[in-house]
Amino acid sequence: MSDAQTQIPVTVLTGYLGAGKTTLLNRILSESHGKRYAVIVNEFGEIGIDNDLIVESDEEIYEMNNGCVCCTVRGDLIRVVEGLMRRPGRFDAIVVETTGLADPVPVAQTFFMDDDVRTKTKLDAVVALVDAKHLPLRLKDSKEAEDQIAFADVVVLNKTDLVTPDELEKVEATIRAINPAARIHRTQRSGVALDEVLDRGAFDLSRALENDPHFLDAHDHDHDHDHDGHDHHHHHHASDIHDVTVKSVSLRGGEMDPKKFFPWIEKVTQMEGPNILRLKGIIALKGDEDRYVLQGVHMILEGDHQRAWKDGEKHESRLVFIGRELDAERLRKSFEACQAA
Amino acid sequence: MPTVAPLDLEGHCVAAVFLNDVPHFALADGAIHRLDNGHKTLQANDGLLAAFHDTANDRLITGGEDGKVLAVKAGGEVSELASAGKKWITSVSAGPQGAIAYASGKTAFVRFADGKIKEFAHPRSVEGLAFSPKGMRFGIARYNGATLHFPAAEGKPVELEWAGAHTGITFSPDGAFLVTTMQENALHGWKLADGKHMRMSGYPGKVKSLSWSVKGKWLASSGAPAAIVWPFASKDGPMGKAPLELGTRGNTMVTCVACHPSQDVVAISYEDGMVIAARFADAKEVLLRRPGKGAVTSMMWDKEERRIVFGSAAGDCGVIDITA
Numbered sequence: 001m002s003d004a005q006t007q008i009p010v011t012v013l014t015g016y017l018g019a020g021k022t023t024l025l026n027r028i029l030s031e032s033h034g035k036r037y038a039v040i041v042n043e044f045g046e047i048g049i050d051n052d053l054i055v056e057s058d059e060e061i062y063e064m065n066n067g068c069v070c071c072t073v074r075g076d077l078i079r080v081v082e083g084l085m086r087r088p089g090r091f092d093a094i095v096v097e098t099t100g101l102a103d104p105v106p107v108a109q110t111f112f113m114d115d116d117v118r119t120k121t122k123l124d125a126v127v128a129l130v131d132a133k134h135l136p137l138r139l140k141d142s143k144e145a146e147d148q149i150a151f152a153d154v155v156v157l158n159k160t161d162l163v164t165p166d167e168l169e170k171v172e173a174t175i176r177a178i179n180p181a182a183r184i185h186r187t188q189r190s191g192v193a194l195d196e197v198l199d200r201g202a203f204d205l206s207r208a209l210e211n212d213p214h215f216l217d218a219h220d221h222d223h224d225h226d227h228d229g230h231d232h233h234h235h236h237h238a239s240d241i242h243d244v245t246v247k248s249v250s251l252r253g254g255e256m257d258p259k260k261f262f263p264w265i266e267k268v269t270q271m272e273g274p275n276i277l278r279l280k281g282i283i284a285l286k287g288d289e290d291r292y293v294l295q296g297v298h299m300i301l302e303g304d305h306q307r308a309w310k311d312g313e314k315h316e317s318r319l320v321f322i323g324r325e326l327d328a329e330r331l332r333k334s335f336e337a338c339q340a341a
Numbered sequence: 342m343p344t345v346a347p348l349d350l351e352g353h354c355v356a357a358v359f360l361n362d363v364p365h366f367a368l369a370d371g372a373i374h375r376l377d378n379g380h381k382t383l384q385a386n387d388g389l390l391a392a393f394h395d396t397a398n399d400r401l402i403t404g405g406e407d408g409k410v411l412a413v414k415a416g417g418e419v420s421e422l423a424s425a426g427k428k429w430i431t432s433v434s435a436g437p438q439g440a441i442a443y444a445s446g447k448t449a450f451v452r453f454a455d456g457k458i459k460e461f462a463h464p465r466s467v468e469g470l471a472f473s474p475k476g477m478r479f480g481i482a483r484y485n486g487a488t489l490h491f492p493a494a495e496g497k498p499v500e501l502e503w504a505g506a507h508t509g510i511t512f513s514p515d516g517a518f519l520v521t522t523m524q525e526n527a528l529h530g531w532k533l534a535d536g537k538h539m540r541m542s543g544y545p546g547k548v549k550s551l552s553w554s555v556k557g558k559w560l561a562s563s564g565a566p567a568a569i570v571w572p573f574a575s576k577d578g579p580m581g582k583a584p585l586e587l588g589t590r591g592n593t594m595v596t597c598v599a600c601h602p603s604q605d606v607v608a609i610s611y612e613d614g615m616v617i618a619a620r621f622a623d624a625k626e627v628l629l630r631r632p633g634k635g636a637v638t639s640m641m642w643d644k645e646e647r648r649i650v651f652g653s654a655a656g657d658c659g660v661i662d663i664t665a
Contacts, residue, residue: 055406062484062505063505065504065506065524076466114524
């Protein structure tokens with residue numbers, strides 16, 4: 001396990017220009033937490049970044065030559081991370097600040113698909129900065145704004161002072177409709193507690209679902225909406241924004257037959273991979289003492305036994321897909337068909 | 342029995358070379374160490390990213406995080422050849438008539454011996470560059486292929502297309518073939534006379550080290566549990582022929598290869614720091630260095646074909662004397 005100990009955590013910041021990325025970045029760099037960061041940026045914004053180690057790189061998306069259009073990596077990150085990791089003593093963690101229009105998927109996939117990068121670093125979390133005032137406009141004119149939210153583990157809903165409480169409710173409901181699995185933090189001037197964006201372990205299977213007990217449970221989320229108990233009730237709030245093409249499908253079932261479930265999830269990710277931005281799940285397998293946790297990005301699927309089910313813990317399976325053109329009904333039926341008899 | 346004179350340094354060795362027969366070790370922090378009647382050190386780049394041994398001028402061309410391209414000569418003479426601002430210099434090479442080339446982002450630069458610099462902008466990042474051994478010509482590796490330029494003349498570059506991300510590049514010593522390393526675990530080659538493709542795949546890992554044997558008859562490569570050595574002696578290169586697999590080990594990967602200057606022998610080094618030499622004709626192996634602390638990253642033979650200088654990712658470097 002010595003490899004795991006030396007893997008450098010990487011936090012990815014996404015969000016449109018003006019959403020507050022650089023403000024958050026400067027807070028990460030300046031607050032006294034005793035950690036040193038290497039920062040990778042694709043463009044120098046209007047606000048300076050105050051750090052010793054900043055690397056500017058040209059966003060370079062490489063499609064892997066395996067016939068899969070969604071298997072993309074960021075070539076520039078591979079090179080920069082490799083260069084940085086040759087002198088690892090200079091920093092404790094890496095922050096990647098992407099451009100406003102960046103697609104977060106190749107950024108994340110780089111940390112799974114490139115062997116060199118994967119052995120030396122680990123993706124900690126994707127944090128999306130969202131401007132409460134301008135999000136509805138952004139969603140109308142770009143696919144990227146939606147992708148960034150859909151792909152995020154943490155959404156910092158910033159500049160809440162520029163909107164009315166009612167507007168804020170709507171914007172948050174829209175975010176929730178796009179991505180029910182993300183943690184949402186309402187802030188002004190990117191004033192989120194740093195432990196809510198750093199060291200999240202969002203892609204760490206042993207931790208992912210542990211540090212967020214409400215993971216996958218949109219209606220358990222600790223915001224004071226009028227929860228009506230339906231999995232997709234949030235769409236009602238957001239119904240006046242018609243530009244959302246990403247949706248989530250939350251599935252819930254009992255114990256799964258591993259002989260049925262694994263071939264099914266493999267097939268779903270193979271067939272639907274291009275449409276799946278993220279998937280996360282906790283699976284109860286028949287005859288297995290341990291919770292099985294799953295996460296995926298497009299066609300990349302990772303799963304592992306996490307820990308034993310606790311006494312009194314309900315052995316149920318939960319799975320959420322976030323993506324486009326997902327056939328919710330078909331997914332639900334085929335998922336339920338994997339349940340153990 | 343070979344003997345090893347170790348030099349334990351702190352940090353990742355980017356290049357281990359002989360300059361005027363003196364072993365030099367260029368580390369990622371930009372320090373250049375040498376064994377010249379004792380251990381001596383000088384500081385070159387503020388962060389070293391790329392290095393290339395310029396054989397004709399017996400100097401090391403370096404490119405760094407500081408955006409500078411330097412020339413390091415034996416005895417510790419360092420001169421600045423170029424500067425590209427705050428961006429990293431990610432690749433360097435040296436060519437005929439004292440010309441050098443370097444890359445930063447999407448731009449490749451050629452600096453002629455008289456100090457004149459010519460820029461070559463590309464739509465995508467320049468991942469690697471190399472000069473052809475013949476004529477004033479250089480190639481860059483890029484997404485979906487390679488581009489050849491003739492920096493001394495005006496005129497259109499030659500585009501060589503092959504889908505995928507090409508990360509490194511080398512010409513065969515006779516200039517007949519161009520070979521790239523790829524992001525996926527493969528090499529790609531072009532026969533330059535007719536543009537014929539050569540696919541060299543099947544590696545379990547990325548290929549990071551390539552070395553042409555004497556007269557370019559073979560191309561040795563890392564990226565597998567053995568050194569994969571492709572036959573290039575015939576006019577169509579390795580097509581339809583199986584490569585040699587030399588120095589196969591079950592539990593580690595080859596990280597660096599360096600062909601002997603005059604014989605069909607290759608020095609092979611591994612993830613665990615072991616170094617061997619293997620002969621092409623009968624695959625006979627000789628152990629040169631036992632496993633060390635880190636993966637061997639760089640090796641070079643001296644002119645007398647007696648010593649090999651090596652460097653590792655963990656900083657345990659040294660010189661192997663094969664005759665002692």
